[in-house]
Amino acid sequence: MAKQSPTQKAMKELRGQGWIVEKVEQRLPIPNRFVTRDLFQCLDLVAMKDHEPLLGLQVTSRTNVNARMTKAKVGGKAIIWVSTGNRFEIWGYAPNGSVRKVVLAMTGEWCGVLNTKEHV
Numbered sequence: 001m002a003k004q005s006p007t008q009k010a011m012k013e014l015r016g017q018g019w020i021v022e023k024v025e026q027r028l029p030i031p032n033r034f035v036t037r038d039l040f041q042c043l044d045l046v047a048m049k050d051h052e053p054l055l056g057l058q059v060t061s062r063t064n065v066n067a068r069m070t071k072a073k074v075g076g077k078a079i080i081w082v083s084t085g086n087r088f089e090i091w092g093y094a095p096n097g098s099v100r101k102v103v104l105a106m107t108g109e110w111c112g113v114l115n116t117k118e119h120v
Contacts (some may be wrong), residue, residue: 006059006093007044019047019055039050040077042088054086065100067093079108 004012004036007023014021024039024046038044038058045057056078058068068090072078088104103112 006061006091009047009093010057010059010091014045014047014055014057015048019049021045021047021054040079040081041075042072042078052087056081056086056088058088058090060090060092062092062094062098062100065090065102068092069102072104073108078104082106082108 011021025044026037028035028037043056044059047055058072060068082088082104083106087088090102092100104110
């Protein structure tokens with residue numbers, strides 16, 4: 001069986017929790033390479049579920065979580081996303097199956113840091 005990307009793992013987990021999820025990052029062909037562009041420079045996935053705010057998700061490797069946290073706050077768009085009542089989280093996957101999940105609070109602070117083992 002082919003190895004799943006972090007994005008595929010996140011989509012599977014969200015769908016298992018009843019979310020409707022869409023990949024919103026784009027892979028753009030540039031001569032001799034590809035460039036990935038995130039929605040609002042911070043979102044890879046957007047998910048919705050009855051009676052829940054929209055969930056915007058940045059998915060990465062576990063080693064890149066801190067860099068994504070910095071990028072999300074510097075650009076300011078993640079904070080605007082949260083200020084409208086939506087949720088913004090970063091999920092970082094490690095090769096051993098552990099997942100680090102961080103949540104951006106409306107105050108602009110990171111909270112809810114969770115270190116879990118994948119269930120997928």
